Amino acid sequence: MAKTRVSAPGGPTRQARRPRRGAGHPGALRPDRGASQIAILVATGGMYAVALFLAYYMQQTLKYTPVEAGLAFLPIPVALVVASGLAVGVLMPRVGPKTVIPLGTALLGVGMVWFTRLELDSTYAGGILPPVLVLGLGLGVVYAPAIDLATYRVHEDDSGVASAAVNTTQRTGGSLGIAVLNTLAASAASSDLSSRQSTPEAIAEAALHSYSTAYWWAAGLATVGLVVTFLLYRPGVRERSPDVVKTVAM
Numbered sequence: 001m002a003k004t005r006v007s008a009p010g011g012p013t014r015q016a017r018r019p020r021r022g023a024g025h026p027g028a029l030r031p032d033r034g035a036s037q038i039a040i041l042v043a044t045g046g047m048y049a050v051a052l053f054l055a056y057y058m059q060q061t062l063k064y065t066p067v068e069a070g071l072a073f074l075p076i077p078v079a080l081v082v083a084s085g086l087a088v089g090v091l092m093p094r095v096g097p098k099t100v101i102p103l104g105t106a107l108l109g110v111g112m113v114w115f116t117r118l119e120l121d122s123t124y125a126g127g128i129l130p131p132v133l134v135l136g137l138g139l140g141v142v143y144a145p146a147i148d149l150a151t152y153r154v155h156e157d158d159s160g161v162a163s164a165a166v167n168t169t170q171r172t173g174g175s176l177g178i179a180v181l182n183t184l185a186a187s188a189a190s191s192d193l194s195s196r197q198s199t200p201e202a203i204a205e206a207a208l209h210s211y212s213t214a215y216w217w218a219a220g221l222a223t224v225g226l227v228v229t230f231l232l233y234r235p236g237v238r239e240r241s242p243d244v245v246k247t248v249a250m
Contacts, residue, residue: 050218083144104142
């Protein structure tokens with residue numbers, strides 16, 4: 001019986017040559033990808049929760065209309081775009097992710113702590129806008145490099161999976177952030193009201209206390225992200241190669 005050698009049924013196979021050990025070796029890239037997913041999870045969880053409580057604060061405490069509250073968030077995407085360009089175009093090629101992404105999580109933490117200083121009569125320009133800008137800068141410094149590294153040197157056959165993993169992390173972070181921090185905030189409000197009469201002023205103060213509690217927990221989450229990403233990311237800059245598949249996560 002004659003034996004015939006045939007090619008793989010799915011078309012051309014991937015190159016079987018084992019990659020050289022070094023910065024581009026798959027094993028060396030795993031800590032970077034893991035740290036990037038953690039950074040995305042932390043940033044998204046904190047952002048969604050803070051946006052929720054800030055919207056509550058502006059509409060229920062400061063009596064903003066829904067349109068006014070929505071417009072108040074516009075500085076976040078502006079700051080995010082500026083910070084993303086700075087992070088990817090300037091900082092990453094010079095210092096690498098071990099410095100850049102922990103810096104972004106630090107900015108997130110600073111913005112969240114700043115939100116705890118809001119009062120019942122805070123103004124937009126003096127009370128809300130500064131931490132909103134810091135939050136937007138932190139998101140830009142984290143998101144663009146983290147998404148880039150989460151899909152860094154991904155083979156084109158796996159690019160869909162890599163993009164899906166980033167999207168899943170974003171959705172999971174947002175869902176968990178809102179669920180956990182909303183529960184903590186509700187518990188703080190109930191505890192604050194349990195010791196005094198439920199007057200309109202007391203209810204407003206309890207709501208403000210619950211928002212502050214959520215901001216503190218979100219700041220703690222950002223601090224955990226700072227420590228974990230600093231420990232996991234490898235030092236140095238990442239070189240680009242012509243076979244890198246750029247995957248954009250929307």
